Amino acid sequence: MLKRSGVARYVPNVPTLARFAKTVVGLVVVALIAAACDPNPEPEAACTVGANGGNPVIIVGGTFSPGFANEAFLGNSIEAAGFTHCIFELKGDDDIGNLPGTMPIEVSGFALKLFIEDVLAWSGADQVDLVGHSQGALAARAAVALYGAEDNVDKLISLAGPNTGTDAAALVELLAGPVLAPFGVECEDVAPCHQMQQESDFITMLNAGGLTPGDVDYYAFTTDNDELVWYWGTGPLGIPVIRHDNAELGPGATNLDVDDMCLIRVVGHLGMIVDPVPIHMVIDALNGDPIDVPLVTCLLPPVVI
DSSP: EEEETTTEEEEOOOTTTTTOSSHHHHHHHHHHHHHOOOOOOHHHHHHHSSOOOOOOOEOOTTOOOOHHIIIIIIIIHHHTOOEEEEEEEEEEEGGGTEEEEOHHHHHHHOOOOOHHHHHHHHHOOOOOOEETHHHHHHHHHHHHHTTTGGGEOOOEEEOOTTTTTOOOHHHEEEHHHTTTGGOOOGGSSHHHHHHHHHTOOOHHTTTOOOOOOOOOOEEEOOOOSSSOOOOOEOGGGGEEEEEEEGGGOOOOOEEHHHHHHHHTTTOOOOOGGHHHHHHHHHHHHHHHHHOOOOOHHHHOOOOOO
């Protein structure tokens, strides 16, 4: 059973799960959820009430990303803009120190779907807005595309999400070394390491119905200085070049790079949740305004991480 906000909740039976348990992968996900998930946080603990009402905003953190990292700059800025906001950490594997984002992405996506329902019941709102960073963008999209949360989501904002998969070398560099070594595991032992790669079974399943399903407003904010979300493409004269368009969400979304707002702005992968430029872009999107970063924000010192 999956614990939802501290209350035991049985996973729905197979007929109820029919739309997303159509593959062996879907059935395995149900088993994983039933056996291994920690409880979701209570909305009262995970959310901060904003001054202006509107849709609650759920920030979905990335791989290894604890709640405070998403709260420090992005969460506080969303609160300052008047929105109620909540922090949702990805699900962690107990055998890997419960590090966020070490369980399969489907598990985090399904748990997020349940958290969305809890936030709506707590707030009285009809819909939420999702802001997903890195792997968190995939979990947010999974909640919508695979687990039926589309009616409950108004806007979905991807910050440096590997939406069509990323290069394996980038994932190995991120997940290996000092983070996983103390637990005696390598990248190949962590499910999302495989799932976030280009042409993985998970990416194929997630994108099978298109990159922007449902009546949801999609945004993909990217950076050409992303150390994690990239792949080798072909440039002029067949020369290999690094590309970052795998973080985009296709023609059904508003796709913007940080450089589109501020020429020569250098923001790295983690900088997408702390740098003032992408944060301003998020606030514009949440307000339903045109994405327009003022010059004074562009001139602030960048956060290159």
